[in-house]
Amino acid sequence: MLMNLDRVSSFYGKTQILRDISFDLKQGSCLCVLGRNGVGKTTLMRTIMGLADRTTGSIKMLGEEVGSIPTHARSRHGIGYIPQGRQIFGKFTVRENILLGSFARPDGKTEVPDLCLELFPYLADNLERRAGLLSGGQQQQLAIARALAVNPKMLLLDEPTEGIQPNIVAEIGNKLRMLNRDHGITLILSEQHIKVARSLGDDFLMMDNGRIVASGAIDQLTDELVEEHLTV
Numbered sequence: 001m002l003m004n005l006d007r008v009s010s011f012y013g014k015t016q017i018l019r020d021i022s023f024d025l026k027q028g029s030c031l032c033v034l035g036r037n038g039v040g041k042t043t044l045m046r047t048i049m050g051l052a053d054r055t056t057g058s059i060k061m062l063g064e065e066v067g068s069i070p071t072h073a074r075s076r077h078g079i080g081y082i083p084q085g086r087q088i089f090g091k092f093t094v095r096e097n098i099l100l101g102s103f104a105r106p107d108g109k110t111e112v113p114d115l116c117l118e119l120f121p122y123l124a125d126n127l128e129r130r131a132g133l134l135s136g137g138q139q140q141q142l143a144i145a146r147a148l149a150v151n152p153k154m155l156l157l158d159e160p161t162e163g164i165q166p167n168i169v170a171e172i173g174n175k176l177r178m179l180n181r182d183h184g185i186t187l188i189l190s191e192q193h194i195k196v197a198r199s200l201g202d203d204f205l206m207m208d209n210g211r212i213v214a215s216g217a218i219d220q221l222t223d224e225l226v227e228e229h230l231t232v
């Protein structure tokens, strides 16, 4: 297993958001985290990165406890994070945005990884362009490229297709599939597009009110579950 969460609870101030979250993440797999707005998907990602106010329980990466080490040390263990809303620095160039990610690299290299150039030809051709001039889909590619600059074993992606034009959603899905299938990068993905989740995911977690209410292989994600927990 690449990662194991055991009875993880998480708090913002005195408010408990996550309750007793446990799951095992297989190396090389893609886990889709599903649920309506506000159920705790973002908090789960932030908790894994060490960005919640307080967390209890255990988070292990390759058998080693990482639940109490700082965020940058978690990056060094190979966890890359692509936050909701992408958080691109608009005044910096594409190259500068990618290099920002490389500060957490264990080997200290500051270069644009070949994988970014190979996977994202648009970015390769526009390294000196100001990131603020890029479209939403291109900025999402940049956010993924920046996370790849830490040479991660796994990526946490918080709603990577949110606010992206429908014709680009499939393209982002394809890039993620390439990272997962061809490059062996394990993914945890929160996703509102059920089609993307079904096509990319190996396993799913359905969340409600800070808890896991259903989980399993993605082919066990029935229309009834989707209806009950996702449809508004």
Ligand SMILES: Nc1ncnc2c1ncn2[C@@H]1O[C@H](COP(=O)(O)OP(=O)(O)OP(=O)(O)O)[C@@H](O)[C@H]1O
Pocket: 012, 013, 015, 017, 035, 036, 037, 038, 039, 040, 041, 042, 043, 044, 084
């Ligand atoms: N910084 C914070 N301080 C206090 N409460 C917070 C904070 N961030 C989120 N919450 C609360 O935690 C709960 C879970 O929010 P979270 O953002 O994790 O949900 P989500 O499933 O990712 O939803 P969305 O899809 O809208 O991002 C919500 O009730 C939210 O109001």
